[in-house]
Amino acid sequence: MSEFDHGLVLGKFYPPHAGHHHLVRTAAARCRRLTVLVCASAVESIPLADRVAWMREEHPEVGIEVVGAVDDIPVDVTDPAVWDAHMAIFRAAVPDLVDAVFTSEPYGEELGRRFGATPVTVDVARTTYPVSGTAVRRDPVGCWPYLAAPVRAGLTRRVVVVGAESTGTTTMAEALAEHYRARGGAWAATRWVPEYGRAYSEEKYAELLAVRPEATFDEVTWTSPDxxxxxxxxxxxxxAAARAGSPVLFCDTDPLATTIWHERYMGTPNPQVESIAARARHHLWLLTDDAGVPFEDDGLRDGEHLRTWMTTRFHEELTRRALPHVLLTGPHEDRLRTAVSAVDALLTPGWQFAAPLPERGRPDVP
Incomplete structure (x- = not known):
C-alpha cells in the first residue's frame, strides 16, 4: 500500500534534468498517484509545451500525470501575497486534494503547509545528482550527461549538409561527426544521420530489377507519396540520433532538401513534404557546391546534367526562407575547414536561454 494517496511535484523544469527525474521517481514510489506540475513563464525560451512533453515522455508510468501552467509571477518566498498568487495558479492546475508535496527546495515546508499536505524533501543538497536548472542553462554541454533523451533531442544543435548528387554531402557529414567526436567529453557521442532517400532508392531499384533485370536506375518510377x-x-x-548523441548532430539532407528533390523529379511542390519540413528544427545548412567536384555514377545517380540547377535551387530556397547557410567550395580540405568554422560559430555563443523571472528570498535557485 502506498504511503500517500496523491502526491505533487512542481517546478519550472527549465530544462528538466536528472535531479528532477530523481525527485519524480522518488515521489511516485511513495504515492498511489502523482501529479507533476510544470510551471513556465512567458519570458522563458523553452516553451511550456516542450517541457510538458519531455516530462511525459520520461515518466510514462501509470499513476503519473504531467500537467502544465503558465506562471508569470516572480518568486518571493518571503511575501505572503506572492505566495497567494502562486497558489491560485497551482490550485487551478491541480484542483484535486493533495496529501504530500515533494520538493528539493528549502521552501518545501511552506508549500506543503499551503496545500494542507505533508512536505517531503528529497536530496536538497543535490548530492545524488549534482546538477541544477541554473547550471544546465549556464553550461548545457557540461551538464549533458544529466539530460534525458527527449531533452537532448530538443537542445541538440542540428546541422544539415545539402547539395546536388555527387557533391560530397555524405563525406562531409561523416567528416564533421568525426571531427567533433575527437574533442571528447560530451562531444564524443557526436553522430551523423545518413540520407534515407538513398536507402529508399535502393529498395525501389531492387524491386524494378526483380521484374526486369536489365533495367537501369533512371527507369525507376517516382510518385509524390514516395x-x-x-x-x-x-x-x-x-x-532518434539526437536523443542519443552529443550537443551537435550532422544530417546528410533533411525534409527541406526533400522538397527540392520532389521538384526535381515531379516538377511541382509537395504540400505534404513542406508540412514535414515545417516540423523540423535545424540551425545551420552547409551547401556543397557542384563546381570542381567530378560526377561519380554509382548506379543510383542520374542527374549529372542537373547538378548546377539543383545547387542554385538549394541556394535560392535557403535564401528565400532566410535560413542560415554557408556555401562549401574548393577541395574537401577547404570545405571541411569552412564547415568547422561555421559550426563553431553556431556553437560558441552557447544556447542563450532567456533568464527566468526574478526570484527573491532564495539563497540558491536550482
Whole structure:
C-alpha cells in the first residue's frame, strides 16, 4: 500500500534534468498517484509545451500525470501575497486534494503547509545528482550527461549538409561527426544521420530489377507519396540520433532538401513534404557546391546534367526562407575547414536561454 494517496511535484523544469527525474521517481514510489506540475513563464525560451512533453515522455508510468501552467509571477518566498498568487495558479492546475508535496527546495515546508499536505524533501543538497536548472542553462554541454533523451533531442544543435548528387554531402557529414567526436567529453557521442532517400532508392531499384533485370536506375518510377515517406523517415532517424548523441548532430539532407528533390523529379511542390519540413528544427545548412567536384555514377545517380540547377535551387530556397547557410567550395580540405568554422560559430555563443523571472528570498535557485 502506498504511503500517500496523491502526491505533487512542481517546478519550472527549465530544462528538466536528472535531479528532477530523481525527485519524480522518488515521489511516485511513495504515492498511489502523482501529479507533476510544470510551471513556465512567458519570458522563458523553452516553451511550456516542450517541457510538458519531455516530462511525459520520461515518466510514462501509470499513476503519473504531467500537467502544465503558465506562471508569470516572480518568486518571493518571503511575501505572503506572492505566495497567494502562486497558489491560485497551482490550485487551478491541480484542483484535486493533495496529501504530500515533494520538493528539493528549502521552501518545501511552506508549500506543503499551503496545500494542507505533508512536505517531503528529497536530496536538497543535490548530492545524488549534482546538477541544477541554473547550471544546465549556464553550461548545457557540461551538464549533458544529466539530460534525458527527449531533452537532448530538443537542445541538440542540428546541422544539415545539402547539395546536388555527387557533391560530397555524405563525406562531409561523416567528416564533421568525426571531427567533433575527437574533442571528447560530451562531444564524443557526436553522430551523423545518413540520407534515407538513398536507402529508399535502393529498395525501389531492387524491386524494378526483380521484374526486369536489365533495367537501369533512371527507369525507376517516382510518385509524390514516395517523397513524403522519405521526408518522414529522415526526420524520424534524425530525432532518434539526437536523443542519443552529443550537443551537435550532422544530417546528410533533411525534409527541406526533400522538397527540392520532389521538384526535381515531379516538377511541382509537395504540400505534404513542406508540412514535414515545417516540423523540423535545424540551425545551420552547409551547401556543397557542384563546381570542381567530378560526377561519380554509382548506379543510383542520374542527374549529372542537373547538378548546377539543383545547387542554385538549394541556394535560392535557403535564401528565400532566410535560413542560415554557408556555401562549401574548393577541395574537401577547404570545405571541411569552412564547415568547422561555421559550426563553431553556431556553437560558441552557447544556447542563450532567456533568464527566468526574478526570484527573491532564495539563497540558491536550482
Amino acid at each position: 517523397f513524403g515517406v522519405i521526408a518522414e523517415h529522415q526526420l524520424a532517424d534524425e530525432n
